[in-house]
Amino acid sequence: MLHKVFAAVLGLGLAFSGAASAQDAVDGPGPNLVLDVAGQASGRIVIDLLPDIAPRAVDQIVALAREGAYDGVVFHRVIEGFMAQTGDVQFGKKGGDISLAGMGGSTRANLPDEFSTVPFERGVVGMANSGSPNSSNSQFFIMFAPAPHLDGGYTVIGRVVVGMEVVDAIRKGSARQNGLVENPDYIATATVR
Known part of the structure; x- marks a missing residue:
């Protein structure tokens, strides 16, 4: 009888570890930034962050x-x-005055640049900056397409591993206004796993 209980427990352990392995296969080695997006686009984006490439960011x-x-x-x-650019925690909160969105950061200090050889391809996530050295803070952007002119000039922090269809559906801005979005989609919640 004891060997049947042990076998059942062992079987459950395998089932749980199989579920964890399946989740790990969907995510990346992590940490993973999980963005639940709301608005016109609705769904989940999982970004596998790259601490080996940009530890401070x-x-x-x-x-x-x-x-x-x-x-x-x-x-x-x-x-x-x-x-698609987001992350202005100072001026970019839905429901408030977002006319200055893109101009702010957070209460944390700006970051030193952490340039790498990782190319800006579709799904790559980079830190936004103000155009001057060591000026990234909280804002980041997700690439719709390759942009080799950004390579080596912005800090790469991760790659989308789940939800590029959600990224593609994010409401686009006006080309005449450099992508400024009227009634923008937003991050409902951001978590880390």
Whole structure:
């Protein structure tokens, strides 16, 4: 009888480990930033963060997500065929005045640049900056398509591993206004796993 109980427990353990392995296969080695998006686009985006490539930026993104800072933040600048930008936790909260979205950061210090040889391809996530060195903070962007002109000039922090169809569906902005979005989609919740 004891060997049947042991076999049943062992079987459950295998089932649980199989479920964990399936989830790991869907995500990446992690940490993974999980964005539940709402608005015109609705769904989940999972970004496999790359701490080996950009340790300081990844630490900052993880800390902000765990604090709930990204919850309710809009995709304020979205350019068809290029990228979707979000992460302005200072001026980009849905329901408030978002006229300055894209101009702010967080209460945390700006980050040093962590340039790498990782190319900006479809699904790659990079840190936005103000155009001057060491000026990234909380904002990031997700690529719709390759953009080799960005390579080596922005910090790469991760890759989308689930939900590129959600990224593709994010409401686009006006080309005449450099991607400024009217009634933008937003991050309902951001978590880390």
